[in-house]
Amino acid sequence: MSQANSDHSVTAHDTAVMPAIAAIDDSPALADLCDMQFDNSFVRELPGDPEIHNIPRAVRNACYTRVDPTPVRAPRLLAWADPVGELLGVSRPDSPVGPAVEVLGGNRVLPGMQPYAARYGGHQFGHWAGQLGDGRAITLGEIRGPDGKRRELQLKGAGKTPYSRTADGRAVLRSSVREFLCSEAMHYLRVPTTRALSLAATGETVVRDMFYDGNPRPETGAIVCRVAPSFVRFGNFEILAAHNELDTLRRLADYVIREHFPELGAPSPSTYARWFEEICRRTGTLIAHWMRVGFVHGVMNTDNMSILGLTIDYGPYGWLEGFDFQWTPNTTDAQGRRYCFGNQPEIAHWNLTRLATALAPLIEDHAALEYGLAVFGETFQTAWRGMLADKLGLVSLAHEEDDALVSDLFNLLQQVETDMTLFFRGLMAVPVDVQGDSPADTMDDAALAAPLRRAFYTEPASAQMARLAGWLRRYIARARLDAEATSLPEFADVRLERMRCANPKYVLRNYLAQQAIEALEQDNASVITRLMEVLKHPYDEQPGHDELAHRRPEWARNKPGCSALSCSS
Numbered sequence: 001m002s003q004a005n006s007d008h009s010v011t012a013h014d015t016a017v018m019p020a021i022a023a024i025d026d027s028p029a030l031a032d033l034c035d036m037q038f039d040n041s042f043v044r045e046l047p048g049d050p051e052i053h054n055i056p057r058a059v060r061n062a063c064y065t066r067v068d069p070t071p072v073r074a075p076r077l078l079a080w081a082d083p084v085g086e087l088l089g090v091s092r093p094d095s096p097v098g099p100a101v102e103v104l105g106g107n108r109v110l111p112g113m114q115p116y117a118a119r120y121g122g123h124q125f126g127h128w129a130g131q132l133g134d135g136r137a138i139t140l141g142e143i144r145g146p147d148g149k150r151r152e153l154q155l156k157g158a159g160k161t162p163y164s165r166t167a168d169g170r171a172v173l174r175s176s177v178r179e180f181l182c183s184e185a186m187h188y189l190r191v192p193t194t195r196a197l198s199l200a201a202t203g204e205t206v207v208r209d210m211f212y213d214g215n216p217r218p219e220t221g222a223i224v225c226r227v228a229p230s231f232v233r234f235g236n237f238e239i240l241a242a243h244n245e246l247d248t249l250r251r252l253a254d255y256v257i258r259e260h261f262p263e264l265g266a267p268s269p270s271t272y273a274r275w276f277e278e279i280c281r282r283t284g285t286l287i288a289h290w291m292r293v294g295f296v297h298g299v300m301n302t303d304n305m306s307i308l309g310l311t312i313d314y315g316p317y318g319w320l321e322g323f324d325f326q327w328t329p330n331t332t333d334a335q336g337r338r339y340c341f342g343n344q345p346e347i348a349h350w351n352l353t354r355l356a357t358a359l360a361p362l363i364e365d366h367a368a369l370e371y372g373l374a375v376f377g378e379t380f381q382t383a384w385r386g387m388l389a390d391k392l393g394l395v396s397l398a399h400e401e402d403d404a405l406v407s408d409l410f411n412l413l414q415q416v417e418t419d420m421t422l423f424f425r426g427l428m429a430v431p432v433d434v435q436g437d438s439p440a441d442t443m444d445d446a447a448l449a450a451p452l453r454r455a456f457y458t459e460p461a462s463a464q465m466a467r468l469a470g471w472l473r474r475y476i477a478r479a480r481l482d483a484e485a486t487s488l489p490e491f492a493d494v495r496l497e498r499m500r501c502a503n504p505k506y507v508l509r510n511y512l513a514q515q516a517i518e519a520l521e522q523d524n525a526s527v528i529t530r531l532m533e534v535l536k537h538p539y540d541e542q543p544g545h546d547e548l549a550h551r552r553p554e555w556a557r558n559k560p561g562c563s564a565l566s567c568s569s
């Protein structure tokens, strides 16, 4: 891969007089993982479990337990994210096996690393579940990247820890590919997320009952190296509050504020309150982004909620294909639909309320907690409405008729099975023609809706087509009001650019991830490599890759892994 940095500030004039090598010099120097310096601020600054024996047990008065990964038979690198390597200053291993891959497979702990599993609890599906913790994730250490920022390297699937309960500490290839691909795809969609550096096969099999139907079978095992400033979750605080370990609770809060929210100042009761408010704000923005791109997390338990407001723990997630607020990709949640698309804002609020309860011993001013929760609602609403306006190419949703325009659209999208991504992208081609007469005035219903045809999974009946065309005429009239209200000659272009940046063309549809998984299982990395490249530019047309933006083919509708997924991973 070229190491030239795309946003270096060398002008055309400069490049004419400078040797070409100058651009390459701009990129950070990368070093082998084995030569990196590691820090361990989490371990150094927080109380650890005094016991070291690695058997499942209840841990008390600690934020983590020191535990090394369990070696695997034959670690082999399957995929590597160069941009994450560059963030860390780590070079891509030049062979699929070798010392760096031994580290990424958990077979080698480097000098300076102090691996640990974090202790956390959580509310799962609405109920307090007690101690959960990193049952298969092990943080190796922290690296300070060329940008000066510190990030954790965490192996998911690295073997048992004291938090593994009855499970095996491992992960299968299919869920690892999905986490690897999706965390990177989300980053390029501009959705806050943890990242992924590498995907390694373990050379071992893992037994999973994929459908929970009494048919366990061996599957290929894998390990993802995840990267984030911190993997601390709401649940890290909940477990400490639940056990009344208030000194440790305060120490964890102070650590997180010092390391990750330094702009809030030294920890104090008022800082804690502002910190909670900021967590609420970030969570509000996060959920608005999920809704914007049609992402459904699938398991929004409080142990899967990042304290930094990142998307974390990719499991049975999915992207809306047919637009439906009730849709969940998680078969385990098919009955209650607690974590369906439309519930995500409400669940985030519920989860923040659990966090507020956990932080209450630190924040005596309970009105401040209420205020934080209100900030969540306000942030989400403002962000979501702004993003919806962008998606529709409207300056704002401030007109009196806008709420009805949006809710009528959502109803329409649910009446005929309509692909969310394709619909909004297709809206860019609807002839709004903000200057002069609109050709839409003389077009019949079918012609008007033509740019949206690709989005329909079933052919709309004529009455439905008429309703859609009716909506489109209202929409065009509304968009033209914005044009009339501005005198900018480039208004039409600005409008389309805003729509383009809010409406991705390429998302990681479950069936695409499944194709990458099946190819990798046959030792073919070409599908995952192509997906990784295309998903780096989700808002660009990339005409050569059109077929990755098509609606889900019918064969994938009910195929396992292509639509719904279980938690088994």
Ligand code: AMP
Binding pocket: 132, 133, 134, 135, 136, 137, 163, 164, 165, 167, 168, 169, 170, 171, 299, 303, 304, 313, 315, 567, 569
């Ligand atoms: P999740 O549903 O993936 O968020 O996981 C919930 C809890 O189960 C967390 O504490 C995980 O660490 C733990 N867990 C999930 N899968 C495994 C596994 N294969 N081995 C050990 N712990 C696991």
Ligand code: MG
Binding pocket: 303, 304, 313
């Ligand atoms: Mg989890």
